[in-house]
Amino acid sequence: MVWTKKDLLALEDLTKEEIEHILDTAGSFKEVSTRDIKKVPALRGKTVVNLFYEPSTRTRISFEVAAKRLSADVINVNIETSSVKKGETLIDTGRNIQALKADIVVLRHKHSGAAAMLARHLNIGVVNAGDGWHEHPTQALLDMLTIKEKLGKIKGLKVSIIGDIAHSRVARSNIWGLTKLGAIVTVCAPKMLIPVGIEQMGAKVTNDIEVALKDADAINILRMQFERDDRVNFPVQLEYFKTFGITKERLEKVKKNILVMHPGPINRGIEMSSEVADGEHSVILEQVTNGIAARMAVLYLVAQGK
């Protein structure tokens, strides 16, 4: 297929074919990282700017590595020392980056819709590296790449997403992406962390961890953000682990080849035990590796978009 989009903002916006095309492209880029010289000239002469308004280690490094392996020049903007601290608006910052003749902006922002807004105002490509509670499309792409690689397909698989669904952009992107590719998605959390109307996105809902685990081919465990200050009755950590935490005991009762995923960073002993995080089902570090290929594919494709 011919890629036409200059931006990657949300998996909600993409067709099944477009998502598959990104995954196929990612599949072919994966080999690059296994080479002795880990570089292809695909984006030589292009400039990628990482504009991160929220702290991030994994995603920012992953984008940087991905861009560098495509031979792009990468600039990381440190918000702490930038004009943003002087009150510059997001659009103005974006326009300046565009005026510096960058080709792609990778944006991480705490407000939902920030990437969409920036993309509307810029002619250069915008890749959403997570906006508020809205979407984190490259995370879902790397999750899907991992499932596909490990289990050979996505269609017809049962995938459960467990944890703070309400505030999770990872959950939203995964639901859109996985359901478009034909997976059966269940979300599982305490009632207060299930956002209203989520079933209209195509996900089943349960508050029972046993239900979420039963027959699941893969589980994606989300980070519990106990630092959130805006919730009343947020479950206490220990209580949460008891009711929803993924333990070896719980996994013994389910499918033998179940995949255990987590977008990181992990709260060991809260959403999952250390044993599980480091155990035989865990593909958490492989997800990180796949993140490079998924982001290489995205950068490569949006660079071709108009």
Next chain:
Amino acid sequence: MGLLIKNGFVIDSANKISEPRDILVSNGKIEKVDKKINNKTKNTINARGKIVIPGIFDMHVHLREPGREDKETVYTGTLAALAGGVTQVLAMPNTDPAIDSPENSEILKQIITKSANCNVSICAAITKKRQGEELVDFGKLKSNGVVAFSDDGNSVDNQEIMDEAFRHAAEHDLLIICHSEDKTLSKKGVVNYGFTSTRMGLRGVSNESEYKRISRDIELAKKHNARIHIAHVSCKESVGIIKKAKEQGVKVTCETAPHYFSLTEEDVLGYDTNKKMNPPLRSEQDKQAIIDGLKEGIIDVIASDHAPHTENEKNIEFDKAEFGVIGLQSILSVCTTELLHKHVLGWTDIVEKLCLAPARILDVDCGTLSVGKNADIAIVSPEQDWTLDKKQILSKSKNSAFLNKKLKGQVWCTIHNGQIVYMDKE
């Protein structure tokens, strides 16, 4: 000296006129309305094919003066009004300073005298600084010419204070306009609560936050047999509650805004901050309930809730952007596009809701084409297709929810006090 409007189709709901009529205007007043008027006046407007209605009374307008002249002024706001066929507005009091004292209403009056292009009625606050704590001096403000009271933008949370406000209102026969919103329920919401808020990853504003407060406000008004007007009704349950109250004989009236019967939460999905307002755009079902409410006469008035905000306040992250959209220049066109041409309301009902009902509710002498009244008239090209372009907007702020939207029906000419004050160039 005079002005003759010939061959137009006149809609004057108050006088039950809905047929071709000529209108003769002289000395700023309507002198004669008749089938054929032959007068040797130099100024004749040929209104063949046009609809001639009373000037619109938009009873929910934020002119922002004094205090926020960067958003709008009385001058620019009323200029936009005229281009929208609006000849009378009710200015809301959430200015800086708020219109919460005779002194402050005097400041606004002077600005109006100096710079208004159309008639401006004043709505004062219910409480000092609109903080919901201390009532204003209703009596003095009324004798100073204030026609209604509202803390618009805020709801008076304290029930005792609202109770007291309605007691005063009943005593002095004042109209209280309620911005009914329970902020403990709407919290920091920015879009409709439900699938939309979930899908967009934004906090939601529930219908409940609106209709629960409407229930409370109506109860309090009922207790004192006071008049109450509910501003910007946006959801299904609210329409039901108001219907019931009307059946029980409560002196309640209400308004909705054009965006609530023309747009839905789906229109916000692109994070366009020009679709961000309070209350938010609701579901398709709510929109239909608003349309039904207009049809059944439960919703008395259509008012724009014209809320200008600068580019700086709108062209930012959705969460951070101000609530509100402008609407003076598009109010009639949205009504013709969505109500007239979709056979929801006929002209007589549209004129009732845009012109006559606000005049009756606020007891202002306008909204009709009766002989002897001020000649405030709008002439409309009912079939005109057009698209609202930023450049056409006369408001200081350009935050319209209808930018680049195809509309059918347009104000062609506006007459205020017998003078042609706006004429479409095409």
